[in-house]
Amino acid sequence: MANPVILSIDDDPAVSRAVARDLRRRYGDRYRVVRAASGADGLTALREIKLRGEQVAVLLADYRMPEMNGIDFLEAAMDLFPAARRVLLTAYADTDAAIDAINLVDLDHYLLKPWHPPEEKLYPVVDTLLRAWAASPDATATEIRVVGHRWSAPSFKVRDFLARNLVPFRWLLADDPEGVRLLAAAGATEADLPLVVTGEGKALVAPTEAELAGLAGLTVVPAADFYDLVVVGGGPAGLGAAVYGASEGLRTVLVERRATGGQAGQSSRIENYLGFPDGVSGAQLTDRARRQALKFGAELLSTREVVGLAEAGSARLLRFGDGTEIAAHTVVLATGVSYRVLDAPGLAEFTGQGVFYGSTATEAPSCEAQDVYIVGGANSAGQAAVHFARYAARVHLLIRGADLTASMSRYLINQLDRIDNIVVHPHTVVAGGSGSGHLEQLTLCDTRSGETRTVDASWLFIFIGAEPRTEWLDGVLVRDRRGFVVTGPDLVTDGRRPAGWALSRDPYHLETSLPGVFAAGDVRAESVKRVASAVGEGAMAVSLVHRYLEAQ
Template identity: 60%
Template sequence: MLLTVEDDPAVSRAIARDLRRRYNSDHRVVRSESGADALEVLRELTLRGEATALILADYRMPGMNGIDFLEQAMDIVPQAKRVLLTAYADTDAAIRAVNDVDLDHYLVKPWDPPEEQLYPVLDELLDRWARDSRLGYDGIKLLGHQWSAETQQLKEFLASNQVPYQHLRGAEADAYQRTAGVADDELPALGLSDGVVLRRPGLRELAQRLGLSTHAGSPLYDLVVIGSGPAGLGAAVYGASEGLRTLLVDKVGVGGQAARSSRIENYLGFPQGVSGAELAQRAREQAVRFDVELVTAAAAVDVVAQGEGRVVKFDDGHEVTAHAVIIATGVWWTRLPAEGAEELSGRGVYYGAVAHEAHGCKGEDVYIVGAANSAGQAALHFANYANKVIMLVRGPDLRRRMSEYLVGRIENDPRIEVRTWTEVAATEGDGRLERILLTDTRSSVTETVPASRLFVFIGAEPPTAWLGEEFARDQRGFVLTGPALLDEDGRPPRNWPLARNPYHLESSVPGVFVAGDVRAESVKRVASAVGEGAMAVTLVHRYLEAT
């Protein structure tokens, strides 16, 4: 349902006419002429099970202005997108409402023509609502134990690829399992919308069933980008927009580690912040718009120089050749060096945290290991759901590695407790996390506390073991590029075959560039990763022009 609230009958009819002309095939347009009446309409239709996708409310209405109405409507239909209709003179109030009542957008009347001033805004809001809403859901159903590492892997794959699903639990899960004839040893299983049930599927099989590309459609490309985090997405978008035939490959899904962030608040252009998943989805849509070819569930196992080509080999035996390659595989969280942590990974011990995990933490105490921005963002997000969030920090405070805006919010949140000088010595449990042993690093005193969920945000490890010896790396495995490859006299490595020195983001293999967190000495921020992706494409053009 699309609900309009406007006290002027003529304007109300005009709004409804514009909405029906565009959205009548998928949405029912309902009009109301006062805030009080509109609240009653929302209550009645919500009780009937109807989903409200979007509300447009005029700011100046007698009895209840649009901002007050939208604030009350949020309690009834929290998933609905909210738009305030204003005159030009009221834009200051509308801007305040963006922050005060989580307004999704405001529109200044009139919006003629609607094809330019109205529909693009509403299209985006309705697309976001459709991705987030599960009301009336009849798509993919996931069967699997909550504390299964395999179940967790499937959930992360579906979330990374923006594939909606419903994780069935309790009686509903038992009934579906009986109907589908799935044995306990065949879990986890996925019920697809066409009735097919996949039992313990591999990621490549699942990707193929979902219609995702798992193999490149051509043997030759101008540019192959390995890794689809912010750096890889940035490189793919810029490369394709500048005329390069571009292939973007990733072994999991779009967004990389950034997609698991519940909220990114210091990224330029998003004053209210943006979830990592939403940012990844926007970038994916942008890449598709520029005809980037996307391949998922494909793990690169080698990059080899063959003449003027660069051959990328995959774990399934396929390979493609490109004129240039950009490696943007990012980093992953360092494994927790605590006894029992590896055995309980995916069973209460998690690395990073995607937003959907928070919903399962209602009423629980959640532990977070780490003191950088990602840990702080996760703590604030989980605090909206969990009974309490306990941050475990090895050092004396949060300010050494965390941005001040996050530190201030954490310190002012009564649901978050910060335990300094503390590290995890061990994790324990029978098939799932049940207890953690905490050690005071100053006194060496250890205590045991009950715990069901431990989220780890420590360190960064580059996934570069698959690269050959010809790729120079530092002691931690980060790939060296440009000036970092030169010796004290400014000379390139002995095996460097060209007369010129390596370009700034070029690896020790000419024509293979590196962008983002996987590059040695890079700035570990989303904005800098996107910038490096764009810069790498500029250097690719310079390389191609010279060869």
């Protein structure tokens, strides 16, 4: 396979030659350095690189270029090589534009010109970006192709898994000419779908999530049997705990049953997270947090479901679904919550076939010029409505209440009001669904009058509150009546500590009824359901882990 590409673009010939010269001097033995004189030329070069099946590791673009500036180029380049790390070359006077670009195009870094000496100002930046690129799941693999049916739940599960794990792939319908060719080459039929074909030509028929994880270069087997800290769950709280645990010297492993990011990772835009005034997508935030955890030495395990927790002297044992176990001095539970199932006649059979729980970015382009229905009145539903409005003819937001003020942030309500093709339907619930092979119609009910009406609908996205996945902790930890894990002072009633508590002290603030086991984020009873608070609790849990270990 050809060496990965480092592409630099500057309309000033002298600067362009200097950049290329410095890059070749340091990286020419491992990377192919390509330079272009304009954004248009750069995109032409990227298209040729894409057709040859080569990879692009880093893009460096000058901000001030005629016709297409550096930010516009990087935004267009993301469509061709989304995993490439992005650097903006800028003068001191343009630093505000560079800072804005951090949010607009998920910029990784900006370099002030001149960057001499390169050993101090250029190479350390590029070294860091190349390491991050090489650590990404898709860095050395060519494009993955997925062949399936439009309204197939198994096909949707494969695409959703790859998308959530930030693995680029190309989606092909089974009756597309290329889809037909791939089926024939793999010796498969439409009955075998979905089919996944790697860049190296390996075909997987109806692969499991563990097989997909291996294909994507994700780790599925722990490197050790014993750790200082096991974090269960890869949402914001879990990633926060993994970053702080590993950065503070604890041997840390994070276990995620599906994909890092949790519900926040599915969000199309988070606009009230500190430090991102223009918002940040859940995928971008997840990718940065995952890379940060890996940088500090945390181990990330994918497609491993924890089904049991037990005390074994000073150790805490965690049992996986396949019967294997790992042990640790301490555990942070950050399993988050899952969306409740909408219990309406006819909907269950269409899950993944027009009925979806949460925001699924993979489906948005398929909703082009169609009507989309969203159930829910909280921020997650509002963010999804804004995202789908970019594609759909009309987005219908169905809520039980009279308006959104009681459940949604004001900034998001104002945003919805400004988008013409979003319609809010108050006092409205879904009473049923029907279709042949996929969702085709919805029955809507007015909760005030009881009147119903039927609408044509192929897309329903559901955000109706959440519940914790804590059944596996039954009899092990104290939970409230809704299943959330009780921690800290809430475990002490009238001066009495929880049953079985053997220590002479009260539980720490985030500590559960089993000493050394902590809960953070949405799974914890009475937690604040916000991304920032989840990250904060993950960090706070690690400080309490240190206190616990020091007392042992």
